[in-house]
Amino acid sequence: MVETHEVDRASPVVPIRSLGPRHRGRIAAHLVALDAQDRYLRFGYAATNEQIQRYVDGLHFERDDILGIYNRKLELIAMAHLAFSSDREHFSCAEFGVSVLKKARGRGYGTRLFERCVVHARNQGVEMLFVHALSENTAMLKIARKAGAALERAGSETDAYLRLPPATLDSHMSEMVEEQLGLTDYGLKVQAKSFWSFLAGVQEVRQGVRAARHQSAG
Numbered sequence: 001m002v003e004t005h006e007v008d009r010a011s012p013v014v015p016i017r018s019l020g021p022r023h024r025g026r027i028a029a030h031l032v033a034l035d036a037q038d039r040y041l042r043f044g045y046a047a048t049n050e051q052i053q054r055y056v057d058g059l060h061f062e063r064d065d066i067l068g069i070y071n072r073k074l075e076l077i078a079m080a081h082l083a084f085s086s087d088r089e090h091f092s093c094a095e096f097g098v099s100v101l102k103k104a105r106g107r108g109y110g111t112r113l114f115e116r117c118v119v120h121a122r123n124q125g126v127e128m129l130f131v132h133a134l135s136e137n138t139a140m141l142k143i144a145r146k147a148g149a150a151l152e153r154a155g156s157e158t159d160a161y162l163r164l165p166p167a168t169l170d171s172h173m174s175e176m177v178e179e180q181l182g183l184t185d186y187g188l189k190v191q192a193k194s195f196w197s198f199l200a201g202v203q204e205v206r207q208g209v210r211a212a213r214h215q216s217a218g
Contacts, residue, residue: 017182030076077104080113092127131160
């Protein structure tokens with residue numbers, strides 16, 4: 001197995017926040033927005049909307065961790081699922097899965113989510129991180145390979161194995177800072193969206209008043 005590399009300090013800062021049960025609606029909307037090919041690469045089959053909803057309804061937030069990246073419109077544009085093993089014999093193992101909307105590709109979001117999940121997994125005592133993907137999912141496999149994972153291909157599927165070093169004070173502090181950054185960024189985006197909605201309402205009222213004046217003047 002290959003030891004993971006430390007997170008590249010030159011990586012761009014991307015606010016990432018943890019998602020909970022109250023975000024199920026946005027998680028579902030994100031996954032439903034994936035086209036047939038992206039659903040196939042993410043789930044290993046062309047999942048229907050109903051299958052996606054069952055997946056979302058079955059998310060174990062008390063056991064697993066879901067992380068996401070929001071845009072200014074509070075649309076979930078990238079999401080990672082870090083699933084921890086429920087088997088006592090493999091309690092130190094976890095699996096990583098990710099999806100990024102097409103319009104948000106090419107910005108390194110998949111890599112940043114992977115890096116964040118690596119740090120979080122280390123801090124939770126995970127020793128081995130797995131990525132199970134279709135062999136044609138070159139983007140996902142590139143992320144794993146770049147991190148130093150060992151890849152084993154079996155026909156149409158490929159497994160990546162990444163051995164994680166023990167947690168350190170730096171890894172714990174790094175996660176705390178990134179989590180706070182994600183929460184702060186999300187809060188600012190919520191306020192901004194609310195403010196712009198308020199301004200839009202004011203503009204609508206003003207236009208209505210102007211129209212009424214013109215009618216009365218005529």
